[in-house]
Amino acid sequence: MSTISEKIFSRAAGKKAKANDFVIADIDYAMAHDGTSILAVRSFRQMEVEKVWDPSRIVIPFDHLAPANSDTTAGLQKDIRGWVRQQGINNFYDIGNGICHQVLPEKGFAMPGKLIVGADSHSCTYGAFGAFGTGVGATDMAEIFASGKLWFRVPESIKVAAEGKMGERVYAKDLTLKIIGEVTASGATYKAVEFYGNAIEELSMAGRMTLSNMAIEMGAKAGIVPPDATTFEYLKDRAVSDYEPVYSDENADYVAEYHIDVNSLEPQVACPHEVDNVCGVSEIADKKIDQAFIGTCTNGRLEDLEAAAEVLKGNEAAVRTIVIPASRQVMKEAARKGLIEIFLDAGATIGTPGCGPCLGGHMGVIGEGEVCISTANRNFRGRMGTGGYIYLASPATVAASAIKGEITDPRNI
Ligand SMILES: CC(C)[C@H](C(=O)O)[C@@H](O)C(=O)O
Numbered sequence: 284m285s286t287i288s289e290k291i292f293s294r295a296a297g298k299k300a301k302a303n304d305f306v307i308a309d310i311d312y313a314m315a316h317d318g319t320s321i322l323a324v325r326s327f328r329q330m331e332v333e334k335v336w337d338p339s340r341i342v343i344p345f346d347h348l349a350p351a352n353s354d355t356t357a358g359l360q361k362d363i364r365g366w367v368r369q370q371g372i373n374n375f376y377d378i379g380n381g382i383c384h385q386v387l388p389e390k391g392f393a394m395p396g397k398l399i400v401g402a403d404s405h406s407c408t409y410g411a412f413g414a415f416g417t418g419v420g421a422t423d424m425a426e427i428f429a430s431g432k433l434w435f436r437v438p439e440s441i442k443v444a445a446e447g448k449m450g451e452r453v454y455a456k457d458l459t460l461k462i463i464g465e466v467t468a469s470g471a472t473y474k475a476v477e478f479y480g481n482a483i484e485e486l487s488m489a490g491r492m493t494l495s496n497m498a499i500e501m502g503a504k505a506g507i508v509p510p511d512a513t514t515f516e517y518l519k520d521r522a523v524s525d526y527e528p529v530y531s532d533e534n535a536d537y538v539a540e541y542h543i544d545v546n547s548l549e550p551q552v553a554c555p556h557e558v559d560n561v562c563g564v565s566e567i568a569d570k571k572i573d574q575a576f577i578g579t580c581t582n583g584r585l586e587d588l589e590a591a592a593e594v595l596k597g598n599e600a601a602v603r604t605i606v607i608p609a610s611r612q613v614m615k616e617a618a619r620k621g622l623i624e625i626f627l628d629a630g631a632t633i634g635t636p637g638c639g640p641c642l643g644g645h646m647g648v649i650g651e652g653e654v655c656i657s658t659a660n661r662n663f664r665g666r667m668g669t670g671g672y673i674y675l676a677s678p679a680t681v682a683a684s685a686i687k688g689e690i691t692d693p694r695n696i
């Protein structure tokens with residue numbers, strides 16, 4: 284009896300794999316972005332291997348400091364562009380294409396049953412497609428570049444079941460924050476979380492990506508949604524290869540189970556400086572903010588921008604508000620649907636698709652003592668600027684808070 288993770292590792296390792304086994308697995312797709320490819324390529328060069336194992340399985344998006352914010356960054360990015368050309372890596376997505384965790388799914392690399400490894404901690408996002416997606420360090424990525432393989436300890440699994448009907452202006456982000464509050468920031472350390480229940484099944488792909496994206500915030504190695512008709516529909520005309528959906532056996536082993544009732548779930552907020560410091564918006568309403576940020580690999584998708592625009596339409600933001608679509612594709616659709624105009628009319632600033640100020644590099648860093656409400660996935664101390672305070676919430680809650688200049692329940696707009 285096997286879990287999804289055990290089955291994926293059994294295939295990738297070419298032998299039966301059970302939780303806690305050590306295996307050497309073949310990687311289906313490997314991703315490194317501008318931030319981590321620099322270190323991965325440095326290590327790869329030290330290994331004195333001439334050619335990467337398979338250029339068609341490597342994806343390099345530039346998103347973290349893109350466009351470059353300094354001459355140092357520009358030089359490093361120039362070097363990687365040269366390396367990508369020299370290695371014949373065609374899946375290179377330069378500045379403005381968007382955030383790695385949006386670009387890979389959009390381009391059809393995230394598929395059920397695949398083992399997808401990224402040099403970025405939020406590579407668990409690909410679990411939304413029934414893949415085993417996980418993050419590794421840059422030196423591990425260098426090994427993958429060279430051999431296409433990496434060692435793993437097969438994780439044990441946890442089951443999270445969410446049932447019920449979510450109320451108006453309550454979204455996947457609220458459910459995700461609720462789950463993290465219950466499981467805690469370390470409650471799933473090195474475990475694969477599998478998500479079940481009608482509340483998960485009813486989520487769109489965008490909602491599932493929000494959920495899987497934040498699995499790492501519980502310490503999880505992966506956060507997997509079993510693939511279904513919603514998944515297959517998204518992948519139609521998009522998947523870059525054949526794929527084989529993988530499901531857990533009925534009596535598979537889980538080391539823990541959580542049940543979440545979403546019927547009475549109110550919009551949630553994660554307060555500084557821990558992601559599991561979660562409360563209902565009513566408990567923190569009226570907290571003054573200095574900045575609102577809508578974007579990131581957690582909540583910068585079309586559906587997120589639609590939810591924010593619905594709240595912002597005809598209103599004016601009381602604080603500086605930054606909107607950054609997760610990808611060029613998202614931005615294009617947002618423009619076509621008139622969302623960009625709604626944001627501009629509300630006084631918001633629109634940024635180049637990419638990570639933006641999410642990790643405090645550029646495009647909206649906050650000052651000492653300032654408060655930002657953000658749709659991102661991390662509110663760690665200093666992440667968006669030294670001495671700053673970050674509150675995490677859904678795009679609708681961030682939009683409502685932008686209008687009022689204080690944390691606001693989107694159902695009250
Ligand atoms: C820069 C990168 C290594 C980092 C990560 O791995 O997650 C970043 O994307 C983040 O969100 O903090």
Ligand code: SF4
Nearest residue numbers: 382579580638641642
């Ligand atoms: S948007 Fe934020 S969390 Fe996502 S990859 Fe970029 S920096 Fe990391």
